[in-house]
Amino acid sequence: MQKVEHIGIAVKSLSVAIPIFEKLLHASCYKTEGVDSEKVNTAFFRSGETKIELLESTDPEGVIAKFIEKKGEGLHHIAFDVKDISVEMERLKKEGFVLLNEIPKQGADNKLVCFLHPKHTNGVLIELCMERK
Numbered sequence: 557m558q559k560v561e562h563i564g565i566a567v568k569s570l571s572v573a574i575p576i577f578e579k580l581l582h583a584s585c586y587k588t589e590g591v592d593s594e595k596v597n598t599a600f601f602r603s604g605e606t607k608i609e610l611l612e613s614t615d616p617e618g619v620i621a622k623f624i625e626k627k628g629e630g631l632h633h634i635a636f637d638v639k640d641i642s643v644e645m646e647r648l649k650k651e652g653f654v655l656l657n658e659i660p661k662q663g664a665d666n667k668l669v670c671f672l673h674p675k676h677t678n679g680v681l682i683e684l685c686m687e688r689k
């Protein structure tokens with residue numbers, strides 16, 4: 557595991573949340589991107605070395621819509637940069653963590669990603685991400 561690549565925040569509406577984070581970070585949103593497989597629209601900000609990823613659901617049955625229904629808007633996941641996602645997934649599996657996807661999948665921002673079940677990480681959803689080459 558390397559640095560915290562980004563922090564994911566679930567929001568009801570990107571059009572409401574983007575101006576708030578632009579003011580907060582004093583930086584413009586540099587990219588918005590839809591991830592159809594995850595039923596989300598994302599918006600990215602830079603904050604030093606780390607990014608902030610806002611996530612808005614595009615479907616009332618999507619994971620982000622369900623999350624907000626249960627817990628409200630707020631911190632959704634922490635994403636760590638990894639050098640080799642397959643090696644890291646194998647290592648974590650051996651340590652007893654439960655992977656939410658057995659094969660790395662396409663995430664936003666040209667990344668391959670894997671999520672760890674929050675049940676085994678003190679309630680925090682963890683994302684591994686590796687820059688796609």
Ligand code: ZN
Pocket residue numbers: 562563564609633635683
């Ligand atoms: Zn993420």
